[in-house]
Amino acid sequence: MKLLALPAFTDNYLWLWHNGKEALVVDPGQAAPVLEALANLNLSLTAILVTHHHKDHIGGIQELQEKTNASVFGPEHSQMPKPFKTVKAHDRLQLLGQEIEVLEVPGHTLSHLAYLVPRTTPSKAALLFCGDTLFSGGCGRLFEGTPQQMLNSLAQFKSLEDDTQVCCAHEYTLSNLKFALHIEPHNQALLNYNAHCQMLRGQNLPTLPSSIGIEKEINPFLRAHRPEVQQSAKHFDDQVCDELSCFAALREWKNTF
DSSP states (O other): OEEEEEEETTTEEEEEEEOSSEEEEEOOSOSHHHHHHHHHHTOEEEEEEOSOOOHHHHTTHHHHHHHHOOEEEEOSOTTSOSSOEEOOTTOEEEETTEEEEEEEOOSSSTTOEEEEEOOOBTTBOOEEEEETSEETTEEOOOSSSOHHHHHHHHHHHHTSOTTOEEEESBOOHHHHHHHHHHHOTTOHHHHHHHHHHHHHHHTTOOOOOEEHHHHHHHOGGGOTTSHHHHHHHTTTOTTOOSHHHHHHHHHHHHHHO
């Protein structure tokens, strides 16, 4: 199995996962990058996975369906292009000879899903297609959900194995790390990771996928339980007193940072 991050718009990634013959794509906001990759690699698109209903994640579905007849899987929502197959938490899809588990992760939107490809061998890490719930160094804005919902969703991710590859839908890493460094300026793992990501972007390479282990070390939204993060968050909201109030303060602060 091979994983490709297809750039789209200004900062989206459309994740193409294939076995050399058949492929699936996650959140195709544009059809053109997917069709180009399919043609270049001589692949047949069999499935489209959708994490949520925002236009930059679903805009290319209709054209891809018309040209490939791929099956579409996504959350129940009126804006989803039809026809599609509704999936929910704990559903298990059999695609490309692989099992894919569906997670419900509300927060960014109320019907947001993520897709987990479990570890198949000791040397092959799990894959997480997390849409706009988790970014490297950050998390999605709360357009529909609550801080508690998003915190619960991120807790699902934190429980995964540390080497799980995190396939986020946007190249937001450097701007997220700027905020993270403001929160934890002495976090050595964060300083090292920021230097690494600066190098990658300097070569026009993706900073993704990240990993759950890395994010637990550097992402303030996964570290709202830490006393040092809570202390920093008090500079924005002096009522911060626990993980939830810290997370809510960080999310509000990041919105205007």
